[in-house]
Amino acid sequence: MNIYDIAKQAGVSIATVSRVLNGSPNVSPKTKQKILDIMEKEDYTPNIFARGLGLNSIKMIGVLCTDVADIYYAKAVSIIENALRQNGFDALLCCTGDALDDKKKYLDLLLAKRVDAIILIGSPFKEKFDNSHIEQVSQKVPVFIINGFLPFDNTYCIIGDEKEAMHQNVLSLIAKGHTEILYLYDAETYSGSQKIDGYTLAYTDSHLTVRPELVVKVPKNLLASVQKVKELLLKMPSISAVTASEDLLAVGAMKAITELGYTIPEDICVIGFNNSLLSECTSPTLTSVDNRVDILCTTAVNLLIDVFSGKSVANKITISSKLIERESFKL
Amino acid sequence: MNIYDIAKQAGVSIATVSRVLNGSPNVSPKTKQKILDIMEKEDYTPNIFARGLGLNSIKMIGVLCTDVADIYYAKAVSIIENALRQNGFDALLCCTGDALDDKKKYLDLLLAKRVDAIILIGSPFKEKFDNSHIEQVSQKVPVFIINGFLPFDNTYCIIGDEKEAMHQNVLSLIAKGHTEILYLYDAETYSGSQKIDGYTLAYTDSHLTVRPELVVKVPKNLLASVQKVKELLLKMPSISAVTASEDLLAVGAMKAITELGYTIPEDICVIGFNNSLLSECTSPTLTSVDNRVDILCTTAVNLLIDVFSGKSVANKITISSKLIERESFKL
DNA sequence: CCGTATTTTGTAAGTGCTTACATAACTTCA
DNA sequence: TGAAGTTATGTAAGCACTTACAAAATACGG
Numbered sequence: 001m002n003i004y005d006i007a008k009q010a011g012v013s014i015a016t017v018s019r020v021l022n023g024s025p026n027v028s029p030k031t032k033q034k035i036l037d038i039m040e041k042e043d044y045t046p047n048i049f050a051r052g053l054g055l056n057s058i059k060m061i062g063v064l065c066t067d068v069a070d071i072y073y074a075k076a077v078s079i080i081e082n083a084l085r086q087n088g089f090d091a092l093l094c095c096t097g098d099a100l101d102d103k104k105k106y107l108d109l110l111l112a113k114r115v116d117a118i119i120l121i122g123s124p125f126k127e128k129f130d131n132s133h134i135e136q137v138s139q140k141v142p143v144f145i146i147n148g149f150l151p152f153d154n155t156y157c158i159i160g161d162e163k164e165a166m167h168q169n170v171l172s173l174i175a176k177g178h179t180e181i182l183y184l185y186d187a188e189t190y191s192g193s194q195k196i197d198g199y200t201l202a203y204t205d206s207h208l209t210v211r212p213e214l215v216v217k218v219p220k221n222l223l224a225s226v227q228k229v230k231e232l233l234l235k236m237p238s239i240s241a242v243t244a245s246e247d248l249l250a251v252g253a254m255k256a257i258t259e260l261g262y263t264i265p266e267d268i269c270v271i272g273f274n275n276s277l278l279s280e281c282t283s284p285t286l287t288s289v290d291n292r293v294d295i296l297c298t299t300a301v302n303l304l305i306d307v308f309s310g311k312s313v314a315n316k317i318t319i320s321s322k323l324i325e326r327e328s329f330k331l
Numbered sequence: 332m333n334i335y336d337i338a339k340q341a342g343v344s345i346a347t348v349s350r351v352l353n354g355s356p357n358v359s360p361k362t363k364q365k366i367l368d369i370m371e372k373e374d375y376t377p378n379i380f381a382r383g384l385g386l387n388s389i390k391m392i393g394v395l396c397t398d399v400a401d402i403y404y405a406k407a408v409s410i411i412e413n414a415l416r417q418n419g420f421d422a423l424l425c426c427t428g429d430a431l432d433d434k435k436k437y438l439d440l441l442l443a444k445r446v447d448a449i450i451l452i453g454s455p456f457k458e459k460f461d462n463s464h465i466e467q468v469s470q471k472v473p474v475f476i477i478n479g480f481l482p483f484d485n486t487y488c489i490i491g492d493e494k495e496a497m498h499q500n501v502l503s504l505i506a507k508g509h510t511e512i513l514y515l516y517d518a519e520t521y522s523g524s525q526k527i528d529g530y531t532l533a534y535t536d537s538h539l540t541v542r543p544e545l546v547v548k549v550p551k552n553l554l555a556s557v558q559k560v561k562e563l564l565l566k567m568p569s570i571s572a573v574t575a576s577e578d579l580l581a582v583g584a585m586k587a588i589t590e591l592g593y594t595i596p597e598d599i600c601v602i603g604f605n606n607s608l609l610s611e612c613t614s615p616t617l618t619s620v621d622n623r624v625d626i627l628c629t630t631a632v633n634l635l636i637d638v639f640s641g642k643s644v645a646n647k648i649t650i651s652s653k654l655i656e657r658e659s660f661k662l
Numbered sequence: 663c664c665g666t667a668t669t670t671t672g673t674a675a676g677t678g679c680t681t682a683c684a685t686a687a688c689t690t691c692a
Numbered sequence: 693t694g695a696a697g698t699t700a701t702g703t704a705a706g707c708a709c710t711t712a713c714a715a716a717a718t719a720c721g722g
Contacts, residue, residue: 002708013672018710028670045443049389050708052380053677058444063424067409071608074405078398081426090444093394093424095412112376113389113421222611251612258614277402278612280553281582283589333678344702349680359700381678384707 001044009042010035021046052114060090061304062110064103065121068095070220072246072274076121076146076293083301089116104133111140117304121146121297122189142307144300147291148190149316156307157316158300160291162191162273165321166198167205169243169271169289172331174206178241178269182232184253185245186220191291195245195273214239218249225252226259233260233268240268241329247272247279247288254282254328269329284327291321332375340373341366352377383445391421392635393441395434396452399426401551403577403605407452407477407624414632420447435464442471448635452477452628453520473638475631478622479521480647487638488647489631491622493522493604496652497529498536500574500602500620503662505537509572509600513563515584516576517551522622526576526604545570549580556583557590564591564599571599572660578603578610578619585613585659600660615658622652 003021007014012031019027020035027035038044052058061084065073081091092115096103110118118141120134131150137143138154149157173181183199185192196215203210216232218225229252233239242257244250250272257268264270264284272279275290296319306313325331334352338345343362350358351366358366369375383389392415396404412422423446427434441449449472451465462481468474469485480488504512514530516523527546534541547563549556560583564570573588575581581603588599595601595615603610606621627650637644656662 048445049380049383054710069406069409075400078400385680
């Protein structure tokens with residue numbers, strides 16, 4: 001069943017059928033209805049490949065993320081997929097893992113699939129390498145980067161203001177008298193460096209110096225973080241607050257703290273990041289920064305729609321993050 | 332840059348170029364290499380749409396799930412996507428939400444996208460409706476169902492043995508003297524009914540009767556489950572164990588239990604399901620059934636590959652689940 | 663009622679690939 | 693060395709659409 005069969009049944013040419021397929025206004029209401037009826041009756045679906053050949057697009061967006069199994073990216077992907085679908089686009093999912101070489105490979109793969117655009121989430125921008133390749137990619141299709149910044153022509157960056165969020169967190173902690181604030185982070189991403197900047201800024205704002213041994217990299221893994229934090233607390237008993245780049249690490253810290261016999265938040269208070277499901281599951285519940293991944297993602301898709309409809313849009317949009325206060329730290 | 336340009340540069344016909352594109356053995360090594368070199372040099376990528384037109388496939392699999400934001404589905408999707416990609420397939424993600432009408436719509440949408448097969452995860456099979464439509468779909472492309480069972484020709488079901496897992500859990504609880512065992516469930520899925528069957532079976536095995544007020548449906552939502560379980564515990568103080576269809580509900584139960592002043596597992600023990608990240612984050616940690624979603628998913632993809640390579644494979648495969656013992660209940 | 667403007671429809675040339683079939687170029691061995 | 697067999701290459705007909713351009717049909721105004 002193809003466009004010819006439909007045309008024959010309707011007694012028109014294939015051009016007319018194609019026109020109703022593409023919503024052209026230049027078809028008389030009568031013939032349009034007749035054709036639609038026949039399509040309905042015959043359960044006809046236009047061949048997406050032929051369509052793609054003609055239009056050079058099948059309205060498909062490549063969504064590249066490190067790992068959908070991660071609760072945070074999962075949420076992002078979910079929101080993006082929904083938003084795209086509401087606008088008639090499909091999401092071709094591509095999880096790259098951490099290897100940077102793969103990232104390049106996967107970008108090419110998406111390009112080979114002739115996606116109309118690429119949305120990147122949580123890409124570890126290890127400077128030099130990736131970036132030039134993304135620039136190349138953006139010469140072919142627009143690239144939308146969530147929580148990353150690259151100043152290229154056809155790339156659009158939607159960024160959570162995590163630097164400021166972390167800045168405020170640490171300022172609040174310092175205001176409450178904490179000076180030895182442990183910062184746990186997992187990945188060296190754009191947003192990772194933003195957070196460290198915020199942390200540092202709060203210290204310098206307060207005329208304190210950052211102790212480098214308080215800024216600690218930990219694998220994104222519960223047991224590892226428990227282990228590490230225990231070590232640190234034993235070595236530096238003066239630590240009175242913990243902030244983390246990720247709720248999971250904060251949860252690890254909480255476990256370590258409790259297991260060493262301290263109480264939260266009385267002895268040591270904890271602030272997480274991402275406001276994930278985990279933050280409600282612990283006891284005490286975890287105060288955490290919501291970086292508004294929902295808004296970041298819908299903004300990205302809206303931007304995408306605008307770009308395709310020819311509007312000129314900003315290359316960089318910043319969205320304010322927001323502290324969600326729970327039991328592990330009160331303002 | 333298309334196949335003609337490459338052919339011209341190489342001084343051969345497009346057929347030869349196409350042959351190297353498709354790995355045909357009937358090309359002399361010399362010309363093959365020459366063509367590959369030119370492709371490399373020109374950064375040529377075959378047009379996927381034209382290819383699809385000719386081959387009637389672009390090796391893309393529709394992955395349909397209720398919601399990737401859910402930690403459990405996220406893991407499944409992640410594994411599936413990876414396994415598919417390793418076999419040269421892409422994953423077209425489609426999250427349906429809970430509405431059944433949408434499910435039908437989305438199946439048609441995937442079909443219209445000319446996917447080569449459909450993998451279904453966590454579909455709420457509300458009998459009559461969905462099923463007939465899936466049967467229709469399976470007449471066009473093979474359908475792989477994870478944790479669901481439909482006895483159609485071109486459908487392949489990969490099922491976790493959750494009935495048995497729940498059966499064993501409840502038997503263990505009964506063996507320890509628990510008779511009032513609360514069962515919390517969220518959705519009426521295939522796996523949901525399996526679990527209830529297992530629960531019931533353990534009671535009848537033990538010559539006890541199930542009290543219907545102990546089998547309770549709760550929205551998949553932390554606060555709702557905390558609230559509900561508190562109510563139930565106050566109404567029925569004899570409850571000494573809780574099992575759940577989902578870790579999140581179990582976590583809710585744990586919160587309720589603790590907030591009412593009981594201790595886990597001494598006063599009330601708790602068993603979750605899915606062995607998610609949550610089960611390690613709570614304190615005490617949550618004993619939970621691992622239904623081996625990793626194996627379920629890779630098995631599904633392997634089956635898919637086998638089906639496409641013409642092997643005849645089983646229509647129903649069952650994978651044993653496995654209890655992961657933690658602090659909230661010890662065997 | 664006819665000429666012009668407008669709307670509707672059709673013709674045919676892409677779009678870039680696959681592949682059956684035909685042909686040409688090599689092997690092999692008597 | 694040449695016939696038969698094998699391997700490599702080319703020709704051309706799909707595949708199912710889109711769309712520029714041409715042509716036909718209709719509407720409108722005087």
